[in-house]
Amino acid sequence: MTAKIHPSWATVLDSEFSADYFRDIRQFLQTEIEQKKSIYPYPKHILSAFDFCPFDAVKVVILGQDPYHSHEILDGKISPHAHGLSFSIPSENKKVPPSLQNIYKELRDDLGAENFSIPTHGNLSHWAHQGVLLLNASLTVEAHTPNSHASIGWHRFTDAVIQKISAEKTGVVFLLWGNFARSKKALIDTEKHLVLEAPHPSPFSAHSGFFGCRHFSSTNEYLVQNGQKPIKWGVRVASL
Numbered sequence: 001m002t003a004k005i006h007p008s009w010a011t012v013l014d015s016e017f018s019a020d021y022f023r024d025i026r027q028f029l030q031t032e033i034e035q036k037k038s039i040y041p042y043p044k045h046i047l048s049a050f051d052f053c054p055f056d057a058v059k060v061v062i063l064g065q066d067p068y069h070s071h072e073i074l075d076g077k078i079s080p081h082a083h084g085l086s087f088s089i090p091s092e093n094k095k096v097p098p099s100l101q102n103i104y105k106e107l108r109d110d111l112g113a114e115n116f117s118i119p120t121h122g123n124l125s126h127w128a129h130q131g132v133l134l135l136n137a138s139l140t141v142e143a144h145t146p147n148s149h150a151s152i153g154w155h156r157f158t159d160a161v162i163q164k165i166s167a168e169k170t171g172v173v174f175l176l177w178g179n180f181a182r183s184k185k186a187l188i189d190t191e192k193h194l195v196l197e198a199p200h201p202s203p204f205s206a207h208s209g210f211f212g213c214r215h216f217s218s219t220n221e222y223l224v225q226n227g228q229k230p231i232k233w234g235v236r237v238a239s240l
Contacts, residue, residue, distance in 0.1 A: 003045065005051050006051055013160070021156055025157070028153075040141055042080065046140060048085055053128045053129070058131055059171075059173065060219055065180045066137070066147050067139065069082070072093050085134035087099060087100050096121070099201045104116075105118070106201070106206075110215070111233060135162075136158070137159075137181075167189070169192075171192070171226040175196050178202070182197050196219070
């Protein structure tokens with residue numbers, strides 16, 4: 001695994017990276033690649049959430065379940081939608097996923113059109129640079145096979161990430177969208193942190209309570225009340 005990671009995370013997660021189960025994850029992925037299976041995101045992006053958002057900077061956690069398993073063909077080359085940040089896609093990809101489109105719609109309705117214009121791209125790395133950890137519960141997936149790596153050990157790793165943030169930090173906002181993400185609430189000390197729950201932004205559930213949840217303004221209100229800078233949710237084009 002050739003992925004980059006910020007040094008602050010390397011320290012916090014040292015015991016996880018050295019554990020037998022993480023060695024097994026590495027071996028599984030290596031075997032899959034040797035068998036010519038397409039794994040998304042590409043190896044260099046697997047830990048991008050931990051490269052773009054240092055541990056000390058984490059203010060918000062947005063938890064997804066699984067990386068995007070689809071791709072586009074750009075200039076004759078495969079361009080995966082997954083690039084290591086939950087709900088985000090690379091700037092050059094043109095097909096903004098439906099869940100992210102709904103996130104943008106809620107942002108516009110929550111913050112007002114004067115404060116948020118729906119962008120034409122889906123790269124959320126600008127959020128990550130401000131302290132938003134865009135974390136998927138599984139960090140890899142086989143192309144076109146959703147949840148295919150859900151049982152290889154990633155959930156143990158990302159559960160440990162959530163627990164370490166909960167234990168070692170205070171005043172973090174956890175955005176849990178959908179039943180899977182909401183099941184992780186038990187890992188979070190709600191006396192120290194704010195947990196906001198809503199249905200998933202998928203087209204199948206967004207109208208059941210994601211639209212109108214106002215999580216983005218609520219997040220910023222909480223951050224300001226706790227002496228932190230609000231997130232600038234307006235998304236600008238960035239490359240990863």
